[in-house]
Amino acid sequence: MKDSYCDVLIIGAGPAGVMCANALAREGISVRVVDKRPENIPAGQADGIQPRTIEVLHSYGLADKLLAEGAHLNMMAYYNPTPDGKGIERTSRAPDVNAPTTRYQYKITLNQTAIEDLFLNSMRQNGLHVERPVIPTNLKISDDETVLNDSKAYPVEVTLHRLSGPETCTMNDTSSHTNVVDPTVELAADNELDERVHAKYVLGADGAHSWVRNQLGIKLEGEHTKHIWAVVDCVPETNFPDIRNRTAIHSNNGSCMIIPREGDLVRLYIQLADAEDLANGGRLDKSLVTPDRIMNVAKRSMYPYKIEFPHEPIWWTVYIISQRVATQFSVKERVFIAGDACHTHSPKAGLGMNASMNDTHNLAWKLIHVLRGWAFPKLLETYDLERKKFAQDLINFDRKLADMFSGKAVTADNMDGVSHEEFQALLRTEGGFTAGTGIQYQPSIITQPGSTTSGSGILVVGQRVPPQVILRVADCRPFEIQDLLKSDAKWKLLFFVGDCKLEKQIALVNAVGEHLQSPSSFLKRYTPKEAAADAVFLILWIARTQKEVADYTDVPKGLRSHWSTIYTDDVAVDGKKGGDAYENYGIGHAGGVAAVRPDGYVGYVGSLKEVLDGHLDEYFSGFMFSSL
Amino acid sequence: MKDSYCDVLIIGAGPAGVMCANALAREGISVRVVDKRPENIPAGQADGIQPRTIEVLHSYGLADKLLAEGAHLNMMAYYNPTPDGKGIERTSRAPDVNAPTTRYQYKITLNQTAIEDLFLNSMRQNGLHVERPVIPTNLKISDDETVLNDSKAYPVEVTLHRLSGPETCTMNDTSSHTNVVDPTVELAADNELDERVHAKYVLGADGAHSWVRNQLGIKLEGEHTKHIWAVVDCVPETNFPDIRNRTAIHSNNGSCMIIPREGDLVRLYIQLADAEDLANGGRLDKSLVTPDRIMNVAKRSMYPYKIEFPHEPIWWTVYIISQRVATQFSVKERVFIAGDACHTHSPKAGLGMNASMNDTHNLAWKLIHVLRGWAFPKLLETYDLERKKFAQDLINFDRKLADMFSGKAVTADNMDGVSHEEFQALLRTEGGFTAGTGIQYQPSIITQPGSTTSGSGILVVGQRVPPQVILRVADCRPFEIQDLLKSDAKWKLLFFVGDCKLEKQIALVNAVGEHLQSPSSFLKRYTPKEAAADAVFLILWIARTQKEVADYTDVPKGLRSHWSTIYTDDVAVDGKKGGDAYENYGIGHAGGVAAVRPDGYVGYVGSLKEVLDGHLDEYFSGFMFSSL
Known part of the structure; x- marks a missing residue:
C-alpha cells in the first residue's frame, strides 16, 4: 500500500469540509480533501445563508456570486387560520432579520451545490481539487505522547480507498436532516486503490452519519422528535401573494414554511401531521411517501389560495426532526469533527449549513497558527470549547422553534395552540x-474580557466585529471596517x-509606536524574524x-506600513455614511485598542495606556510562540 | 480583392469604438472592428471616468471590475502660494463631485488599457474580436438616393488593408491631447492583404487625427492655445499629504494637477510655463523635453513638500492644449464619427474618454433600432443633434477651466491672478x-417635453434617469432603479x-392595462408580431x-410579465433607503408615466390620463415603424 504525507486531511467535501479546505489552501497549507460522492450533489439539501455567514x-x-445569484429574503410573512378555521389569512409581515448590527439585513437562499462551488472554484485557483469518490477505511491516532507533542510528527494514519466502477457510492440523499440510511459500500479487494495517509491533523466533515465520528467513538446526545416533515423544491403556479417571501403558515390543515429560492424556484417545508405511521424509531420509510401526497398537503395548507405544480419537483424528501450534539468535537486535538457530524437539528431556521461552515471557519486559522509554529497547540482546544457551546445553544433554540412551528395555531377551538405573538x-x-451575529464566545486564552474600555458599545470581546x-x-x-478584516490568517x-x-x-501615538518597536512588544516577539513586518499582525x-x-x-x-493603513472616523463626502464608529463601538476620545482574531472575532479590548503597560503583550503571550 | 458585407464597420478600437462594438455585438448585430495598432496600448492616455460614465x-x-481596480477620487484638495510666495500650502479640501443626483459620489481613475479591456472581454463573450493591425485605405458613400433609402442596401464601401511585418504601425502615442504626428504608414502592394467591405453603416472612431473625418472632409472648428503641459505617470516618494487626492496646485513655480491612480500610481499634470519655445504652430517638438526636466518642474511646484521619483516614469508626454469640435458628426446618416475624431480639448477635467464613450452609447441603440427595422432612419439624425451640442458645451467649459488653471494664482504681487474662490x-x-449627470438633450422626435407632470422633480425629459x-x-x-434600466436596446x-x-x-391601472392591450397602443403597434411581448418595451x-x-x-x-416587474416606493426593511422616488421625481399621488430611452435618458413624461388619451402612442409614432 502506498504511503503519503500531508499536514491536514479533510474527509468530506460538504460545506464544513470545503470551508476548511479553502481556508487552508489559500494560506499554502499542505491539505487534501476526499469525498465519497463521485460528484458534487446536483440539487436539494441545505440552501439558507444567514447574515453572519455572508459576512x-x-x-x-466569496460573497459576490452568492449575493448575485441567490434569492434575498428581506421580509417574513405570517399566516394563521381565518376566524372560521377553514383557510388561512395573512396576520402580518415583518423583516426577516432582527439583528440591528447586521451588515446584511437579509438572508440568502441558493442551492448547496452553488454554495460549495464558491469554495471549489477558489480551491482550484490554489491548486486543490477534491479527490472523489474516495472513502476512509481505517483511522488510527498515535498514543505515543512524544509523537503527539512533536509539531513535526504525523500522528494520524488514515487508510483511503478509491471507489471504482460498480462499487461507486451514488448518494441520492446525504442531507443532514434526512434519516435515510447510507447506501452500504462494498469494498473492492484491489489494494492499488488503497493509500495510507499520514497526517498531522484530520478533519471529519463527513455528515450526520459521520464515519470519522463513529471511528472515534464519539456519541451524539439528544433525541429524535415525533415531528415528520416533507421538503420539496419546485416552481409552483400560485396566486399566493407571499410566494417570494419567507412565509410561516400555521394552518389547521398542517403547518407549512415557504422559502423562496434563486430564480422562480420555491422550497416548501410541509408538515405531515397525519404521518406518524411512516416513522419507526427515528428511521423513516420514505417509500411510503410520494411527491403527490406532499403537494396535496401543501394545497390544503394554503387554502383558500391556489397553488399548482405544473412541473415535476426538482428535489424532495421526508424527514423526522432530530436534535443531537456530539459529546466532543475533537480527540487529542489531532482529529476534529465539524458540521453535521457534530450537530443535527431541524432545517427550518436555515442554520445547519451556517453552523457547519462557521465550525471550520473557527478551526482553520487555529490549525494554520499551530502548523506555522506561531501558536501553542493548546490553541486548538478552543475549537471544542467555542463551537460545542454554540451547537448546544443551537439545539436549544431549535427545540423551541420546531415545537412551536410544528404545533397547531391557537384558535377558538384550540386555546392551547401556538399564538402568533408567541411565535413572532x-x-x-x-x-x-x-x-449568526449574536454569537458570543466564552472567555479563554484567546478571548479575554476585563478591560475598562470594553462593554459600553457594540465592540464586544468574544463577538464578531460589527x-x-x-x-x-x-x-x-x-x-466598511469588515472589508479590512479579511480571513487571511492574520x-x-x-x-x-x-x-x-x-x-x-500624537504624543500617545508616538509612545505606542515606540512600545510596538521595542523588543518586548508582541509585534516583535511573535512576528517570525524572517517574515514580513505584517505577516502575523496587521496594524490599522x-x-x-x-x-x-x-x-x-x-x-x-x-x-x-502603507498609506492605506490610516483611517478616520468621519462622515463620507456623500454625507450619508460613517462618523459613528467611536460612538457605536464605545471608544472614548482617548482611544483604545482592539485585537481582532483572524476569524473576525474580538479577542481583546484595552486602552492605549494598557498597551504601554504591556497588557496586549501579555494577552498574546498566552498562546503565541516567541520567535526571539 | 475580396468583397465582404457587414451591417456596421467600426474603424478604431479606442473607448468610442469598443463602446459601440460591444453594444452592437451583445444585441447580435453584424459588426466588425478594425484598428491600426498591432495591440492594445500598454500604458498612458486617458484614465478618468466620471460618475455618469460609471452609471x-x-x-x-461592466462596472464591477472598474470599481474594484480603479482609484476612487472622493476629495479634491486645493493648494495655493504661501503668503511669502515661495512655496505652497493647502487652502481647502472639498468633495471632488458636486452633483447631488449622482449615484457614485466619486470619480474613478484607471489606465485606458484596463478600461478598454472591460469592453474587449465582453465582446469576446459575444464572439467579436478586434482585427488588427488593419487600416482603411479608401471610403466611398453611395450618392444614389435609392440605395441610401434602402434599409437592406450596403451604401458604404471601405477598403481595408491588413498591415504586416515591417509596415506594422507602432503607435507610441495616439492620445487625444498630444499633437505628435502619426507615424507615416507605407502600404504594401500585396493585394491579398486588402479587402473591400460593404457596410450599411460605418463609424469612424479613429482618434484626434481621424482618417475617416479627413476622408469625409469634415473640418474641426477651434484653435490651439498657448498652454504647454506635461503629463507623467509615476510612483513617487513624497511627504505631500494629498498625493492620494485629486489636487490642484496653483504655484508661483507653475501649476500642477495630481491625479491618483490605481495602486500607488500617480499621474501628474505639470505646466511647462517657460516652454513656449517648444511649440511651433500647434506642433510640439517632444525631443526637447526629458522626464527629468518635467519632474524638476514638479519638485519646484510642490515646494516645500518633497517629492522624489525613485522609479522611471511609466509613461509621459507633453502637449499643447487644443480645443476643437468637428463641424458635423455624420454624413448622410451612413458614416458617423465619434470620440476624439469629433472633439479635442484639455485632459484636466478628465472628460475626454467619457465624452467619447458617451458619444457611441448615444449612437448604438439608434443603429440597433434602425437596423432591426423598429425605427425610421431619421432617428439617426438625433446623434449629431445631441452629441455635437454636448461637445460644444464641453469645449466652452474646457476653455474656462484650462485658462483658469494655466493662469497664475492671485498673490500680493499679482492681483489679476486666478483666485481660489473663482477656481473652486x-x-x-x-x-x-x-x-456627466447634468447633460440635457434638446427637444427632438425622441425627446419631448411639455407634459404637465414633468419638471417638478429630478426626473426631467432629456436627462438621464437619476x-x-x-x-x-x-x-x-x-x-436601485438604474439597475432596472439596463442597456439592452429596449x-x-x-x-x-x-x-x-x-x-x-386600481381602476386606473386596469384602464391603462386595457389601453396597452388595444391595437392602437404603442405596445401592440411597435412590438414586432413574432417577437416576445417585452422585446421592444419593458413595462415596470x-x-x-x-x-x-x-x-x-x-x-x-x-x-x-413576471412578478419581478412590480415595485413600490417605500422604505426598505433596513430603514435606511427608499421611499422617496415619487417625491424626488416629482410624481403626484395620481401617478404618471415615463418613457426611458434605451440609453437611460428620459424621452417622455406624462400623466396616466394622457396615456389613455393616446399621448404615449403619439410620441412613439414619431419615429417607430408600425408592425401592424
Missing part, C-alpha cells in the same frame, strides 16, 4: 442568534488613536480627525 | 457637467400607478403602497 464568505472574497416573539428575541464605515485618510474613501490590531491633530494624542490606525484636515502623514512613517 | 458602464454590466466656484457650478431606491413588491428587495416604460390598494388607482409598475400590505398580485396577471 464570513465576504471575508474570504421567539424569532425576534432570537434575532441575533438566527442572524460593521461600521470609516474613511481612509489619504483618499477619503469610505470603507491578526488585525485596531488602534483607535483619537484626534491626531491634538498634541496629546483609526483616528478621529475631520476628513478636511486629517493627513495620513499624521501617523509617523515608521509606524505605517 | 453607463454599470448599465452594460467654477468647479462647483459646473459640477453636474463634469460629473438614481432612486424602490422595493420589489414580491420579495421586498430594494433595487425602452423602459415606468408606470407610476400610486397606491394600488385604493379602488380609484411602480406603486406607492406600503411594503407591509403591497402585493404583486395587485397588478392584474395579464399586465405583469
Whole structure:
C-alpha cells in the first residue's frame, strides 16, 4: 500500500469540509480533501445563508456570486387560520432579520451545490481539487505522547480507498436532516486503490452519519422528535401573494414554511401531521411517501389560495426532526469533527449549513497558527470549547422553534395552540442568534474580557466585529471596517488613536509606536524574524480627525506600513455614511485598542495606556510562540 | 480583392469604438472592428471616468471590475502660494463631485488599457474580436438616393488593408491631447492583404487625427492655445499629504494637477510655463523635453513638500492644449464619427474618454433600432443633434477651466491672478457637467417635453434617469432603479400607478392595462408580431403602497410579465433607503408615466390620463415603424 504525507486531511467535501479546505489552501497549507460522492450533489439539501455567514464568505472574497445569484429574503410573512378555521389569512409581515448590527439585513437562499462551488472554484485557483469518490477505511491516532507533542510528527494514519466502477457510492440523499440510511459500500479487494495517509491533523466533515465520528467513538446526545416533515423544491403556479417571501403558515390543515429560492424556484417545508405511521424509531420509510401526497398537503395548507405544480419537483424528501450534539468535537486535538457530524437539528431556521461552515471557519486559522509554529497547540482546544457551546445553544433554540412551528395555531377551538405573538416573539428575541451575529464566545486564552474600555458599545470581546464605515485618510474613501478584516490568517490590531491633530494624542501615538518597536512588544516577539513586518499582525490606525484636515502623514512613517493603513472616523463626502464608529463601538476620545482574531472575532479590548503597560503583550503571550 | 458585407464597420478600437462594438455585438448585430495598432496600448492616455460614465458602464454590466481596480477620487484638495510666495500650502479640501443626483459620489481613475479591456472581454463573450493591425485605405458613400433609402442596401464601401511585418504601425502615442504626428504608414502592394467591405453603416472612431473625418472632409472648428503641459505617470516618494487626492496646485513655480491612480500610481499634470519655445504652430517638438526636466518642474511646484521619483516614469508626454469640435458628426446618416475624431480639448477635467464613450452609447441603440427595422432612419439624425451640442458645451467649459488653471494664482504681487474662490466656484457650478449627470438633450422626435407632470422633480425629459431606491413588491428587495434600466436596446416604460390598494388607482391601472392591450397602443403597434411581448418595451409598475400590505398580485396577471416587474416606493426593511422616488421625481399621488430611452435618458413624461388619451402612442409614432 502506498504511503503519503500531508499536514491536514479533510474527509468530506460538504460545506464544513470545503470551508476548511479553502481556508487552508489559500494560506499554502499542505491539505487534501476526499469525498465519497463521485460528484458534487446536483440539487436539494441545505440552501439558507444567514447574515453572519455572508459576512464570513465576504471575508474570504466569496460573497459576490452568492449575493448575485441567490434569492434575498428581506421580509417574513405570517399566516394563521381565518376566524372560521377553514383557510388561512395573512396576520402580518415583518423583516426577516432582527439583528440591528447586521451588515446584511437579509438572508440568502441558493442551492448547496452553488454554495460549495464558491469554495471549489477558489480551491482550484490554489491548486486543490477534491479527490472523489474516495472513502476512509481505517483511522488510527498515535498514543505515543512524544509523537503527539512533536509539531513535526504525523500522528494520524488514515487508510483511503478509491471507489471504482460498480462499487461507486451514488448518494441520492446525504442531507443532514434526512434519516435515510447510507447506501452500504462494498469494498473492492484491489489494494492499488488503497493509500495510507499520514497526517498531522484530520478533519471529519463527513455528515450526520459521520464515519470519522463513529471511528472515534464519539456519541451524539439528544433525541429524535415525533415531528415528520416533507421538503420539496419546485416552481409552483400560485396566486399566493407571499410566494417570494419567507412565509410561516400555521394552518389547521398542517403547518407549512415557504422559502423562496434563486430564480422562480420555491422550497416548501410541509408538515405531515397525519404521518406518524411512516416513522419507526427515528428511521423513516420514505417509500411510503410520494411527491403527490406532499403537494396535496401543501394545497390544503394554503387554502383558500391556489397553488399548482405544473412541473415535476426538482428535489424532495421526508424527514423526522432530530436534535443531537456530539459529546466532543475533537480527540487529542489531532482529529476534529465539524458540521453535521457534530450537530443535527431541524432545517427550518436555515442554520445547519451556517453552523457547519462557521465550525471550520473557527478551526482553520487555529490549525494554520499551530502548523506555522506561531501558536501553542493548546490553541486548538478552543475549537471544542467555542463551537460545542454554540451547537448546544443551537439545539436549544431549535427545540423551541420546531415545537412551536410544528404545533397547531391557537384558535377558538384550540386555546392551547401556538399564538402568533408567541411565535413572532421567539424569532425576534432570537434575532441575533438566527442572524449568526449574536454569537458570543466564552472567555479563554484567546478571548479575554476585563478591560475598562470594553462593554459600553457594540465592540464586544468574544463577538464578531460589527460593521461600521470609516474613511481612509489619504483618499477619503469610505470603507466598511469588515472589508479590512479579511480571513487571511492574520491578526488585525485596531488602534483607535483619537484626534491626531491634538498634541496629546500624537504624543500617545508616538509612545505606542515606540512600545510596538521595542523588543518586548508582541509585534516583535511573535512576528517570525524572517517574515514580513505584517505577516502575523496587521496594524490599522483609526483616528478621529475631520476628513478636511486629517493627513495620513499624521501617523509617523515608521509606524505605517502603507498609506492605506490610516483611517478616520468621519462622515463620507456623500454625507450619508460613517462618523459613528467611536460612538457605536464605545471608544472614548482617548482611544483604545482592539485585537481582532483572524476569524473576525474580538479577542481583546484595552486602552492605549494598557498597551504601554504591556497588557496586549501579555494577552498574546498566552498562546503565541516567541520567535526571539 | 475580396468583397465582404457587414451591417456596421467600426474603424478604431479606442473607448468610442469598443463602446459601440460591444453594444452592437451583445444585441447580435453584424459588426466588425478594425484598428491600426498591432495591440492594445500598454500604458498612458486617458484614465478618468466620471460618475455618469460609471452609471453607463454599470448599465452594460461592466462596472464591477472598474470599481474594484480603479482609484476612487472622493476629495479634491486645493493648494495655493504661501503668503511669502515661495512655496505652497493647502487652502481647502472639498468633495471632488458636486452633483447631488449622482449615484457614485466619486470619480474613478484607471489606465485606458484596463478600461478598454472591460469592453474587449465582453465582446469576446459575444464572439467579436478586434482585427488588427488593419487600416482603411479608401471610403466611398453611395450618392444614389435609392440605395441610401434602402434599409437592406450596403451604401458604404471601405477598403481595408491588413498591415504586416515591417509596415506594422507602432503607435507610441495616439492620445487625444498630444499633437505628435502619426507615424507615416507605407502600404504594401500585396493585394491579398486588402479587402473591400460593404457596410450599411460605418463609424469612424479613429482618434484626434481621424482618417475617416479627413476622408469625409469634415473640418474641426477651434484653435490651439498657448498652454504647454506635461503629463507623467509615476510612483513617487513624497511627504505631500494629498498625493492620494485629486489636487490642484496653483504655484508661483507653475501649476500642477495630481491625479491618483490605481495602486500607488500617480499621474501628474505639470505646466511647462517657460516652454513656449517648444511649440511651433500647434506642433510640439517632444525631443526637447526629458522626464527629468518635467519632474524638476514638479519638485519646484510642490515646494516645500518633497517629492522624489525613485522609479522611471511609466509613461509621459507633453502637449499643447487644443480645443476643437468637428463641424458635423455624420454624413448622410451612413458614416458617423465619434470620440476624439469629433472633439479635442484639455485632459484636466478628465472628460475626454467619457465624452467619447458617451458619444457611441448615444449612437448604438439608434443603429440597433434602425437596423432591426423598429425605427425610421431619421432617428439617426438625433446623434449629431445631441452629441455635437454636448461637445460644444464641453469645449466652452474646457476653455474656462484650462485658462483658469494655466493662469497664475492671485498673490500680493499679482492681483489679476486666478483666485481660489473663482477656481473652486467654477468647479462647483459646473459640477453636474463634469460629473456627466447634468447633460440635457434638446427637444427632438425622441425627446419631448411639455407634459404637465414633468419638471417638478429630478426626473426631467432629456436627462438621464437619476438614481432612486424602490422595493420589489414580491420579495421586498430594494433595487436601485438604474439597475432596472439596463442597456439592452429596449425602452423602459415606468408606470407610476400610486397606491394600488385604493379602488380609484386600481381602476386606473386596469384602464391603462386595457389601453396597452388595444391595437392602437404603442405596445401592440411597435412590438414586432413574432417577437416576445417585452422585446421592444419593458413595462415596470411602480406603486406607492406600503411594503407591509403591497402585493404583486395587485397588478392584474395579464399586465405583469413576471412578478419581478412590480415595485413600490417605500422604505426598505433596513430603514435606511427608499421611499422617496415619487417625491424626488416629482410624481403626484395620481401617478404618471415615463418613457426611458434605451440609453437611460428620459424621452417622455406624462400623466396616466394622457396615456389613455393616446399621448404615449403619439410620441412613439414619431419615429417607430408600425408592425401592424
